[in-house]
Amino acid sequence: EEQLVESGGGLVQPGGSLRLSCAASGFIFSTYEFNWVRQAPGKGLEWISYISDTESAIYYADSVRGRFTVSRDNTQNLLYLQMSSLRAEDTALYYCAREKAAAGGDSLDIWGQGTMVTVSS
């Protein structure tokens, strides 16, 4: 079964840092591209980052650029999101999601269950 499982969420103080992980299984991780999408409590979906299969292309939403860093380890089938200078408005459920097609921008066909990040003092 093709699956993504996020971890690393938790409670962090404003200005703090956190690293999220997304473990992939059931497919050849290194050939796919990925995104991070978040959802604040009771709110809609917000795309925040994209990474290509070889990390040659990386994009961020304006809301997180300069504070968040996406990376991947194709030997361990892991996707990461390093978050720093966290703000209250970063509080959300963070999903990793797989690109359906090569080159990206098509759609997101596999989603994890999400990991909750709460930024509060």
Next chain:
Amino acid sequence: QSALTQPPSASGSPGQSVTISCTGTSRDVGAYNFVSWYQQHPGKAPKLIIYEVYKRPSGVPDRFSGSKSGNTASLTVSGLQAEDEADYYCCSHGGSNPFYVFGTGTKVTVL
């Protein structure tokens, strides 16, 4: 860049049809045939139900259909069933900034 605009809610009786609009701009919906739709039940992850404007992934019932005209995309759910009650989000490729832009979401209620 602003989110794509969807109506907050839509409803219909079992067996009826409901159509949800998704309005973007010439930089996203109007520029690419990369419009997708996601269904999200409470407490669950989003599920892809339409990609590339009108295509359905394997396993998605043909009651779900998509279309696009200019800067507006639409999702139609025909023959509404109780399990269709959920939140629906459209999404479009937006170039590199942003790579994706999501819609504001529509809550579908089956009366």
